[in-house]
Amino acid sequence: xxKMLELLTEExxxxxxxxxYDEKYGKVTLSNRPDLCEYQCNGAMAAAKEYKTAxxxxxxxxxxxxxxxxxxxxxxxxxxxxxxxxxxEAYLAxxxxxxxxxxxxxxxxxxxxxxxxxxDYGGPNVAKPLHVGHLRSAIIGESVKRIGRFxxxxxxxxxxxxxxxxQMGLIITELAARKPELxxxxxxxxxxxxxxxxxxxxxxxxxxxxxxxxxxxxAAYREAAMQATYELQHGRRGYQALLSHILHVSVTDLKRNYxxxxxxxxxxxxESDAQPYIPDMxxxxxxxxxAYVSEGALVVDVKEETxxxxxxxxMILKSDGASLYNTTDLATIVWRMKDYRPDEIIYxxxxxxxxxxxxxxxxxxxxxxxxxxxxxxxxxxxxxNGKDGxxxxxxxxxxxxxxxxxxxxxxEMLKKITENQKSKENLAIGEEEANQTARMxxxxxxxxxxxxxxxxxxxxxxxxxxTSFEGNTGPYILYTIVRIKSILNKYRGLGKDASGAVIAGVxxxxxxxxxxxxxxxxxxxxxxxxxxxxHKVCAYxxxxxxxxxxxxxxxxxxxxxxxTVQKSYIRVLELTKxxxxxxxxxxxxxxxxxx
Ligand code: ARG
Numbered sequence: 001x002x003k004m005l006e007l008l009t010e011e012x013x014x015x016x017x018x019x020x021y022d023e024k025y026g027k028v029t030l031s032n033r034p035d036l037c038e039y040q041c042n043g044a045m046a047a048a049k050e051y052k053t054a055x056x057x058x059x060x061x062x063x064x065x066x067x068x069x070x071x072x073x074x075x076x077x078x079x080x081x082x083x084x085x086x087x088x089e090a091y092l093a094x095x096x097x098x099x100x101x102x103x104x105x106x107x108x109x110x111x112x113x114x115x116x117x118x119x120d121y122g123g124p125n126v127a128k129p130l131h132v133g134h135l136r137s138a139i140i141g142e143s144v145k146r147i148g149r150f151x152x153x154x155x156x157x158x159x160x161x162x163x164x165x166x167q168m169g170l171i172i173t174e175l176a177a178r179k180p181e182l183x184x185x186x187x188x189x190x191x192x193x194x195x196x197x198x199x200x201x202x203x204x205x206x207x208x209x210x211x212x213x214x215x216x217x218x219a220a221y222r223e224a225a226m227q228a229t230y231e232l233q234h235g236r237r238g239y240q241a242l243l244s245h246i247l248h249v250s251v252t253d254l255k256r257n258y259x260x261x262x263x264x265x266x267x268x269x270x271e272s273d274a275q276p277y278i279p280d281m282x283x284x285x286x287x288x289x290x291a292y293v294s295e296g297a298l299v300v301d302v303k304e305e306t307x308x309x310x311x312x313x314x315m316i317l318k319s320d321g322a323s324l325y326n327t328t329d330l331a332t333i334v335w336r337m338k339d340y341r342p343d344e345i346i347y348x349x350x351x352x353x354x355x356x357x358x359x360x361x362x363x364x365x366x367x368x369x370x371x372x373x374x375x376x377x378x379x380x381x382x383x384x385n386g387k388d389g390x391x392x393x394x395x396x397x398x399x400x401x402x403x404x405x406x407x408x409x410x411x412e413m414l415k416k417i418t419e420n421q422k423s424k425e426n427l428a429i430g431e432e433e434a435n436q437t438a439r440m441x442x443x444x445x446x447x448x449x450x451x452x453x454x455x456x457x458x459x460x461x462x463x464x465x466x467t468s469f470e471g472n473t474g475p476y477i478l479y480t481i482v483r484i485k486s487i488l489n490k491y492r493g494l495g496k497d498a499s500g501a502v503i504a505g506v507x508x509x510x511x512x513x514x515x516x517x518x519x520x521x522x523x524x525x526x527x528x529x530x531x532x533x534x535h536k537v538c539a540y541x542x543x544x545x546x547x548x549x550x551x552x553x554x555x556x557x558x559x560x561x562x563x564t565v566q567k568s569y570i571r572v573l574e575l576t577k578x579x580x581x582x583x584x585x586x587x588x589x590x591x592x593x594x595x
Contacts, residue, residue: 001095001098001099001102001107001108001109001522003522003523003526004087004095004519004520004523005028005029005030005039005523007071007095008028008039008071008072008085008087009026009027009028010026011066011069011071011072012026012027012028012041012043012062012066012083012085013025013026013027014026015062015065015066015069016043016047016062018065019058019061019062019065021043021047021051021058021062022047022050024043025041025043025044025046025047026041026043027041027043028040028041028085029041029042031084033084036078036084037074037076037084037085037086038085038086038087038516039084039085039086039087040082040083040084040085041062041082041083041085042081042082042083043083044056044058044059044062044077044081044082044083045080045081045082048081054081055080055081056077056079056080056081058081059077059078059081059082059083060077062075062077062083063075063076063077063083066083066085069088070088070090070091071087071088071091072085072086072087072088073086073087073088073089074086087516089505089506089512090505090506092506092512092515092516092519093503093504093505093506093515095107095515095519096503096515096518096519096572096575097502097503097571099518099519099521099575099579100503100571100574100575104582106521106522106575106578106579106582107519107521107522108150108151108521108522108525108526109152109522110151110152111151111152111153114152114153114154115153115154115342115343115344116153116154116156116340116341116342116343116344117148117153117154117155117156117342117343117344117345117346118156118158118336118340118342118344118345118346119141119144119145119148119155119156119157119158119345119346119348120141120158120160120345120346120347120348120349121137121138121140121141121142121144121145121157121158121159121160121346121347121348121349122134122137122138122141122157122159122160122258122263122265123137123159123160123161123162123349124159124161124162124254125161125162125163125167126161126162126163126167126168126246126247126250126251126270127167127168127171127204127205127207127208127246127250128167128205128208129205129253129401129402129403130254130257130401130402130403131399131400131401131402132384132392132399132400132401132402132405132461133350133384133399134402135261135384135402135405135446135450136350136381136382136384136450136455137348137349137350137381138258138261138263139261139263139446139447139450139451139588140348140379140381140450140451140455140534141157141263141346141348142157142261142262142263142264142588143447143451143534143537143586143587143588144346144348144379144532144534145157146585146586146587146588147525147528147529147534147537147586148529150525150529150582150586151525151526151529153529156266156267156340156342157264157265157266157267158265158266158267158268158269158336159254159258159265159267159268159269159270160269160270160271160332161247161251161254161268161269161270161271161272162270162271163243163247163270163271163272164233164270164271164272164274164275164328165229165271166225166226166229167208167212168228168229168232168243168246169225169226169227169228169229169230169232170208170211170212170215170225170228171204171207171208171211171242171246172225172228172229172232172239172242173211173215173221173224173225173228174207174208174210174211174214175198175199175207175242176228178207179198182198183238184198184238184239184241184242185238186238187236187238189237189238193238193241197245197246197248197249198242198245199245199249200249201249201250201252201253204246204249204250211225233275243272247270251268257402257403260403260406261406261443261588262443262588262589262590263588269332269335271328271332273332273335274328274329274331274332274334274335275323275328275331277331277334277335278323278327278328278331281330281331281334281369282298282316282317282327284367285300285316285367286298288367288368290366290367291316291367294313295319296319297315297316297317297318297319298315298316298317299313299314299315299316300313300314300316300363300366300367301313301314302314302358302359302362302363302366304362311355311358311359311362312359313359314326314359314360314362314363316330316363325356326356326359326360326363329360330360330363330364330369333345333360333364333369333370334369337369337370337374342374343373343374343375344374344375344376344377345370345374345375345376345377346377346379346532347376347377347378347379348379348381349378349379349380349381350380350381350383351380351381351382351456352380353378353380354378354380357378357380358378361376361378364376377532379455379532380455380456381455381456382453382455382456382457382458382459383458384450384458384459384461385458385459385460385461386460386461387460387461387462389460392405392461405446406442406443406446408463409442409445409446409463409466409467410438410439410442411438412442412463412467413438413439413441413442413445413467413475414434414435414438416438416467416469417434417437417438417441417595418434420595421434429594436592437592437594437595440478440589440590440591440592441467441474441475441478441592441595442467443474443589444474444475444477444478444584444589444591445463445466445467445473445474445475446466446474447474447587447588447589448466448473448474448477448538448587448589449461449462449465449466449473449474451534451535451537451538451587452472452535452538452539452542453535454533454535455532455533455534455535472538472542474589476542476545477541477542477545477580477584477591478584478591478592478595479595480545480548480549480580481577481580481581481584481591482591482592482593482594482595483549483552484548484573484576484577484580485577485591485593485594486594487552487557487558487573488570488573488574488577490558491557491558491570496566496570498566498567498570498571498574501564501567501568501570501571502568502571503568503571503572503575504564504565504567504568505568507555507565507568507569508551508554508555510547510550510551510553510554510555511551511555511569511572513547513550513551514544514547514548514550514551514572514576515572516547517540517543517544517547517548518544518572518575518576518579520540521540521579524536524537524540525537525586534586534587537583537586537587538587540583541580541583541584544576544579544580544583545580548576551572555569557569557570557573
């Protein structure tokens with residue numbers, strides 16, 4: 001379906017042309033004076049210059065042409081030359097009915113130019129628990145992926161595990177100190193290694209920080225860890241077997257954590273998967289004359305003439321020949337291009353890494369790892385702060401584990417639900433349903449609290465505000481959906497059925513307002529994808545939920561005596577529910593049956 005603004009623009013464009021003015025002046029936008037009109041066109045002001053006519057004269061003429069239009073119920077010219085318009089009720093109702101007939105898409109056509117987009121998000125590090133710093137990448141990345149998919153692109157999510165480097169050597173070293181008898185440390189061992197890991201996830205999570213702490217104090221320990229890392233990376237069998245265990249135990253735990261967040265990845269690749277591509281890549285960069293040695297290190301210049309600030313060279317190899325975070329990201333681009341030929345790669349990473357990604361992207365482009373037709377996009381997100389405005393911490397001041405954060409919001413939600421239940425005895429839900437519902441609402445609270453902010457901005461994680469059933473929150477949106485579900489159940493409970501009925505016109509100002517909100521759906525989805533901006537979907541459903549709730553307060557739905565009108569209301573409710581559900585699905589959460 002065409003977007004409402006396109007349809008209105010076509011109509012106004014025609015009126016301009018019929019009055020002898022260029023079509024380009026007929027662009028219609030949403031009104032910035034909703035008290036006066038729903039839509040506006042400012043074209044007469046610009047046309048006035050070209051035609052050397054007073055703008056109001058042009059606006060008057062166009063308004064007159066629009067007078068009999070079936071599209072507008074009002075089109076008036078106002079000084080100095082604006083066109084203020086209201087859409088015709090029957091026209092709007094027909095549009096909304098068209099959305100309903102377009103099941104699952106609600107008027108949002110799939111893109112005619114589907115792209116393959118690889119999206120790098122999550123970025124957890126093996127053997128370290130997920131902490132709040134990983135939350136935003138997971139939430140935003142998942143939503144961008146789902147929005148892209150809805151719009152019709154092929155979206156491939158890659159978790160890009162941090163599974164390479166010193167942390168592995170540290171774990172191996174600590175393990176060797178604790179259990180030297182393990183077969184992994186016997187260099188003469190040639191048999192198969194045990195299938196079972198010699199540690200659990202909780203042990204692993206304790207081993208790593210212990211080792212990391214020791215290495216900071218003990219130079220010999222650190223040396224040993226570096227040596228172990230080196231041997232691991234150069235193929236020592238026992239260490240590689242340990243690496244597989246570390247990966248397996250860690251990834252199993254990560255998957256469980258991401259599942260709880262309703263986040264999933266198509267690819268579970270890691271930094272280690274890029275290593276085989278490094279030697280050839282580096283060789284080629286040297287041969288092509290891009291990489292040169294500077295102060296011992298191998299670098300590629302990436303500064304550009306138009307730079308307003310200094311962009312240092314991209315370092316490819318350290319002076320000791322070791323690869324870096326950069327090297328891995330560049331080599332990752334190599335396999336991504338080889339295996340998936342993406343039209344675009346989006347990186348959902350903390351915005352403090354922006355300069356780093358500028359270097360990596362420029363280097364990739366300059367050295368030909370990606371062609372001009374592949375877009376590299378950095379979607380940098382801001383920091384999640386505590387109520388004190390500082391990065392979110394535990395009460396003791398440590399880094400907050402993601403799991404604990406989620407659990408605390410779950411608990412808060414459960415408390416609220418239980419209190420709610422007490423006030424409506426006959427609706428009492430069982431303990432299991434209460435737990436499950438609490439988790440669903442908590443997830444909505446967390447995700448909406450995050451996604452409703454523009455990604456690049458810092459925001460304050462405020463549990464009290466996020467879990468509130470009122471205001472611009474996830475629970476408010478869910479509450480609205482549940483309210484609609486309950487009305488529909490009541491209606492059906494009376495043995496009534498509105499299926500097949502059509503949305504028959506507009507019956508009140510608040511219903512019109514709801515339909516106006518509904519009609520924006522396709523434009524919002526497209527725009528949210530174009531601008532990689534899930535917050536636009538949030539803003540949309542907040543407006544939609546508000547419009548619905550006003551309609552609900554104004555309208556006696558269940559007691560409506562005119563059957564056609566009642567059915568029409570029910571159909572509007574069904575559409576509102578479907579659109580809201582589709583939107584929260586792309587945001588990565590869902591609504592319970594009741595709450
Ligand atoms: N593992 C990294 C971290 O915890 C994030 C990885 C981001 N993605 C990337 N392609 N570099 O900071």
